[in-house]
Amino acid sequence: MKKTKIIASVGPASDSVEVMSDMVEMGMDCARINLSHANQEDILKIIDVVNEVRKICNVPLAIMYDTKGPEFRTSEFKHGGVLLNEGDTIKMSKTCIQGNKEEFGVNHKEAIDFINVGDKVLIDNALLEFEVIDKKEDYVLLKALGDGKILNHKTINVPGVDLKLDFISDVDKEDISFAAGHSCDYLALSFVNSGEDVIAARKIVEDAGGDALIISKIESRMGLMNLDEIIDESDGIMVARGDLGVEVPMEHLPIIQKDIIRKCREKGKFAIVATEMLASMYESPRPTRAEVSDVANAVLDGTDCVMLSGETTIGKHPVHAVEMMDRICNYVESTIDYSKHTFYKGKVAISDTIAKLVIGASEYSDIKLIVTPTLTGFTARKISNLRSSSAILACCPSNDIARKLVLNFGVKAVITDIYENTDEMIDNVVDIAKMEFDLNKGDLIVVTGGFPLGKTRNTNSLRILEID
Numbered sequence: 001m002k003k004t005k006i007i008a009s010v011g012p013a014s015d016s017v018e019v020m021s022d023m024v025e026m027g028m029d030c031a032r033i034n035l036s037h038a039n040q041e042d043i044l045k046i047i048d049v050v051n052e053v054r055k056i057c058n059v060p061l062a063i064m065y066d067t068k069g070p071e072f073r074t075s076e077f078k079h080g081g082v083l084l085n086e087g088d089t090i091k092m093s094k095t096c097i098q099g100n101k102e103e104f105g106v107n108h109k110e111a112i113d114f115i116n117v118g119d120k121v122l123i124d125n126a127l128l129e130f131e132v133i134d135k136k137e138d139y140v141l142l143k144a145l146g147d148g149k150i151l152n153h154k155t156i157n158v159p160g161v162d163l164k165l166d167f168i169s170d171v172d173k174e175d176i177s178f179a180a181g182h183s184c185d186y187l188a189l190s191f192v193n194s195g196e197d198v199i200a201a202r203k204i205v206e207d208a209g210g211d212a213l214i215i216s217k218i219e220s221r222m223g224l225m226n227l228d229e230i231i232d233e234s235d236g237i238m239v240a241r242g243d244l245g246v247e248v249p250m251e252h253l254p255i256i257q258k259d260i261i262r263k264c265r266e267k268g269k270f271a272i273v274a275t276e277m278l279a280s281m282y283e284s285p286r287p288t289r290a291e292v293s294d295v296a297n298a299v300l301d302g303t304d305c306v307m308l309s310g311e312t313t314i315g316k317h318p319v320h321a322v323e324m325m326d327r328i329c330n331y332v333e334s335t336i337d338y339s340k341h342t343f344y345k346g347k348v349a350i351s352d353t354i355a356k357l358v359i360g361a362s363e364y365s366d367i368k369l370i371v372t373p374t375l376t377g378f379t380a381r382k383i384s385n386l387r388s389s390s391a392i393l394a395c396c397p398s399n400d401i402a403r404k405l406v407l408n409f410g411v412k413a414v415i416t417d418i419y420e421n422t423d424e425m426i427d428n429v430v431d432i433a434k435m436e437f438d439l440n441k442g443d444l445i446v447v448t449g450g451f452p453l454g455k456t457r458n459t460n461s462l463r464i465l466e467i468d
Contacts, residue, residue, distance in 0.1 A: 065188065388410065
């Protein structure tokens with residue numbers, strides 16, 4: 001069983017029942033809806049497709065919404081864009097309505113006030129680079145440092161400059177509220193800069209009646225500076241290497257990725273690595289060797305999830321992209337020595353101690369499977385974070401809980417009854433384990449959870465059972 005989870009973004013290339021079903025069969029665990037590109041009609045269609053795929057494939061396929069966030073973007077151009085050569089100048093203006101060769105507008109005109117002479121301005125994920133050579137009340141003058149075409153609605157980054165954009169715009173607030181009421185298992189927040197950003201977004205979700213787990217995307221220097229407090233307030237972290245790779249020198253990214261994953265493990269949160277993982281598969285049916293190494297190293301770093309973006313939204317080979325990512329994850333996992341664990345830092349609760357004992361038992365007693373009957377998913381998450389060579393079977397009382405375990409490393413969630421007593425539970429989960437995994441007579445499994453059932457929500461017990 002593949003332990004590293006795969007998030008696949010959904011778009012025109014993958015929003016049919018047939019294609020998405022094939023992607024799930026190839027290893028897709030979660031469908032990502034990018035709110036920067038999908039309207040409410042698109043979203044409702046995707047939800048219908050996901051629900052149908054869940055039935056066909058009999059899996060708790062999860063849905064993640066990804067917010068626009070406080071993105072700074074170019075506005076409309078008269079002809080869709082302008083071509084500039086190195087040395088050309090163009091105004092980035094507060095007043096321009098339709099862009100042309102002389103000037104262009106932006107979606108947050110107030111941000112221009114915080115840009116000064118000498119700053120670098122990067123457009124379209126740094127495909128175009130400019131230097132600010134003059135500043136007036138209504139514009140800054142940019143000098144092109146290379147050839148390129150500025151197009152409609154492309155991202156603008158000004159590295160090292162706080163543009164003072166509101167974290168949650170009116171549009172984002174509306175999007176988050178809509179997501180909370182429409183099958184949102186995970187909410188990925190773009191451009192998180194502080195723990196307060198996470199708290200504000202979580203309140204909107206709760207006010208809308210939702211219970212989505214919150215994923216903070218680290219995409220800025222300020223996000224890196226406040227990483228510890230962001231992790232504390234989040235359920236998971238995404239290493240969003242697109243905008244982050246514009247904000248910091250590219251050569252720093254591999255070490256930043258490792259550090260973020262390590263901190264997530266220490267704090268018991270899940271981690272996602274995203275952006276350009278198999279980008280050549282937009283066109284090609286095969287990835288480059290460098291891309292294969294990139295996915296492999298994310299797995300070796302200890303990530304819980306890897307993510308596909310354009311490869312599965314507009315790419316020509318969405319199913320093959322998922323299949324290739326699944327193959328890489330499976331092989332790399334088979335080479336990892338899971339006895340080298342990262343444990344929680346600081347004082348730990350009884351549940352953490354039990355999780356550590358479960359991991360120890362799985363190593364020294366040749367345990368084939370860890371079974372966690374769980375009302376909330378808490379036990380499965382604790383054990384997942386410590387990494388075991390054994391798979392984790394989470395027996396959940398509802399699809400909602402099962403889908404909120406989809407992004408945790410090594411966890412397979414199934415729906416079961418809520419048991420009246422411990423003996424009934426043991427008998428049933430053993431039968432489920434036999435059905436879901438290739439277990440033989442004499443194999444050992446660990447069953448762990450909170451006992452007595454219904455009396456505690458803390459993980460306080462483990463049993464080692466022999467399959468008969």
